[in-house]
Amino acid sequence: MVRKNIIISSLLLGLVSASPLHQKRQDLPFDSYDESIAAGADSTDSPPVGDAVPQVVETFNADAVAAEVVEAVVDTTPAEAQAAADAPPEVISVNLLKRDDPATGCITRTFNGPAVREPDTPEAFTSNPAFASAANDAIKAANVPAGYAAVPNFVNLQAVAQDKSYITYVSSRLGSYDVKQCAAICDSTAGCTSFNIYYERVPLEISKKTQVPDASLGCPGLADAASATLIKCAFYGMPLVATSAKQVYQFQGKAFKVVYAGSTAFTKSTGPTVDGFQGPVTFGNAAINAPAPVIDNGYLRTQTFGTNVPFAPELCAASCNAQTEYNAKHNVNKGQACVFFNAYIIYKNNKDGVFTCAYYGIPYGTSYAKNKGQKDNSGNVWTIGSSYGYYLPGNYVAKN
Known part of the structure; x- marks a missing residue:
């Protein structure tokens, strides 16, 4: 089976101010999670038995993927962002597994x-x-x-x-x-x-x-x-x-x-460091829950990635910086700069983790890491794991 490495970027730019739900509380990204799972449905999820058809893996290039993320953020107009919830997610090809053709016998x-x-x-x-x-x-x-x-x-x-x-x-x-x-x-x-x-x-x-x-x-x-x-x-x-x-x-x-x-x-056992950001600060099995109404308390947006994109907070950092540029250019989210992001993995019914980043114009520390999960109207249980915080220099917060 050929492995398809994808990145899904659920761009919620502009939706924060347009959605009454987001004004009340900060929900987990249920819809974009399901899009990530669906897009990666045909991905290989374990090694072949024996040595069946040897594998060669092209290196995951975080810089190249980050460039795609930045382009997706900066080049999205406010009008397109408002309609993002009804538009198909962007899917970016990253790498493939290649297989050779050995001799017979x-x-x-x-x-x-x-x-x-x-x-x-x-x-x-x-x-x-x-x-x-x-x-x-x-x-x-x-x-x-x-x-x-x-x-x-x-x-x-x-x-x-x-x-x-x-x-x-x-x-x-x-x-x-x-x-x-x-x-x-x-x-x-x-x-x-x-x-x-x-x-x-x-x-x-x-x-x-x-x-x-x-x-x-x-x-x-x-x-x-x-x-x-x-x-x-x-x-x-x-x-x-x-x-x-x-x-x-x-x-x-x-x-x-x-x-x-x-x-x-x-x-x-610890999250990776990210150039240009302080951290990681460990939040464990909880994501940041900004005070309501979240639009007045620094919450900018949430972004999910494809199921076989690795846990790579450097992608969040690139998107956070791009968000700052976007907000200033279009006066979105009150023009706030992105100064902090929460990188974590979200699970649906204790399986199929999806790499997720939430972005903020206000830094939050461990005392706000209260969202250990939610239950949706269909009875699905959503939980959090491997949650870490990253801060632009001068914005580091340990516990506030």
Whole structure:
């Protein structure tokens, strides 16, 4: 499957003063969230089984995406902004995964994990004590990578992460169940915020062309076919949570069962710094809730991004600066400059996080981080995670 990386910008410019709802309170961006999810519906959300069709990932270029965000803000006229709620969101292509075309043939795969042979069954694989021991050792304080934290309730599972922010994975580069090596790769991968390390049971014999069993090439993938163990690290642009783990069994060839063990997730424990802004100030699982009426208390607008755009507050910073230019040029939002933004992830019914930014002409601190979620008229529960505040110099507020 080709991964489509998109950015959705829900431009609410001018709508603050036009909407009575926004005058009363600051709501979460329900509509633009749903647009983000719909636009990313066909995105890849987890690594392929085995090494099926190797992947090459083009680097996420935050500067290029930020330029698109700025252009979308600055070039939007007030008249167009007033109608933005009825217009389709802007979708900007960012990058694609490319796949190669290897030669044909049937081969014995290479693998980097210990074989489970006596018995060689899915049940023996998932209950292997060595896999559980490696996973549980990885979350001990001395072994957790610097700058990361183990995801609560996502330790030593038989399930793997599925999230639309999936970037890529590595296997052959790993010589063992090494979380520090995975963290180093994540740190060097643009847009990476979290990773999932795990053992995967795969068939030993595969097609050279497709990297999966192929009966026509003499490797049918029967139920009792010999297995191999891959150690994998999959990387994601959004913080993983416990509900990201999905226990999905797969079959390859005629009947070979692929299963997982020792699956553990880690996410970065602090928000990234942003050039030109102070912070991040941690707001945890709450977003800023400006006093009502919000139009008189600095709230400018809210912006959501595509489901597989990474958690990248530098995009918010670019949009915040563009908002200042726009407001001054068009005398929108009383001409206020954007001096503070709240970057966070919004979840619908505890899944499918969407990167979101809210912009303000007045700085707010942790005492205003009160919006831990809302329930809409359809009964959906909306919650917040990984919430951070960023301030233009001279506007830093810790607690006000």
